[in-house]
Amino acid sequence: MIPATWPLSGENTGEEMALVCDRARPCRLLIVPALFDEGNRLRRFTVEVMRRLDRAGIDTVLPDLPGTNESLLGLETQDAGLWREAMQHAARHFAATHVLGLRGGCLFTPDLPALHYAPVKGAQILRGLLRARILAAREAGLEENRDSLIETARREGIVLAGYPLGAALFRELETLEAGPAEVIAQDRIGGSGLWLRAEPDENAAQADALAAILAEALQG
The missing domain is CATH 3.40.50.1820 (Alpha/Beta hydrolase fold, catalytic domain)
Structure with a gap:
């Protein structure tokens, strides 16, 4: 290999x-x-x-x-x-x-x-990443709202679990299936x-x- x-x-x-x-x-x-x-x-x-x-x-x-x-x-x-x-x-x-x-x-x-x-499905992947971000923020004493994160991600992209996702990829993953x-x-x-x-x-x-x-x- x-x-x-x-x-x-x-x-x-x-x-x-x-x-x-x-x-x-x-x-x-x-x-x-x-x-x-x-x-x-x-x-x-x-x-x-x-x-x-x-x-x-x-x-x-x-x-x-x-x-x-x-x-x-x-x-x-x-x-x-x-x-x-x-x-x-x-x-x-x-x-x-x-x-x-x-x-x-x-x-x-x-x-x-x-x-x-x-x-x-792409939506399942995003749910897991969003959940991880919200939990990490909570542990740091911050509160983040899932709907607000999604709105921001669709418009300008977002960093989830250390991964900077562009807005286009985020929107596509929301509906993507194999x-x-x-x-x-x-x-x-x-x-x-x-x-x-x-x-x-x-x-x-x-x-x-x-x-x-x-x-x-x-x-x-």
């Missing part, structure tokens, strides 16, 4: 980073990561799934969404269209044959045979979702289960 780069085009320019397991094999899976804090909590789990798929003969690519992780672009400049376009470019660059979306990443999977792990795909629900994996934990974690049994489901879906 090594780092690699891939080119952007359109409104976003430059290069983005990706983590790849690439041996030029026929099955090539692009993984669109979970968003924001969930992406951090699921990163180790995602890498463990990639390692298992490598042993199963499947190449994998985990790209950064522009404005996240190692990206040099500002998150506040991104919107749903730019993220979809970026994932489409990554899929073409790495010659992906299939795509896996993780949680909020399911909202931005490109036009390939798709699998969605525990997909979530497209058609084979859904892998958490009950097929077993246990509770690792995105629910307070810190990044991994679970070998869950990684085994998800990798097995993916390998069967991709290789038949």
Whole structure:
């Protein structure tokens, strides 16, 4: 597993980073990561799934969404269209044959045979981020109103859990839902979702289960 780069085009320019397991094999899976804090909590789990798929003969690519992780672009400049376009470019660059979306990443999977792990609506993501901001403010002795925060976010953007969301992305997430795909629900994996934990974690049994489901879906 090594780092690699891939080119952007359109409104976003430059290069983005990706983590790849690439041996030029026929099955090539692009993984669109979970968003924001969930992406951090699921990163180790995602890498463990990639390692298992490598042993199963499947190449994998985990790209950064522009404005996240190692990206040099500002998150506040991104919107749903730019993220979809970026994932489409990554899929073409790495010659992906299939795509896996993780949680909020399911909202931005490109036009390939798709699998969605525990997909979530954009509105649910925003609810969790808003709740975290209000609780953090309360602990600091401040009171923030959810409706006022939403009004501000729609108009000028907002910082939620340390993530500066532009107004366009916030408005789009309010109504965004994942497209058609084979859904892998958490009950097929077993246990509770690792995105629910307070810190990044991994679970070998869950990684085994998800990798097995993916390998069967991709290789038949």
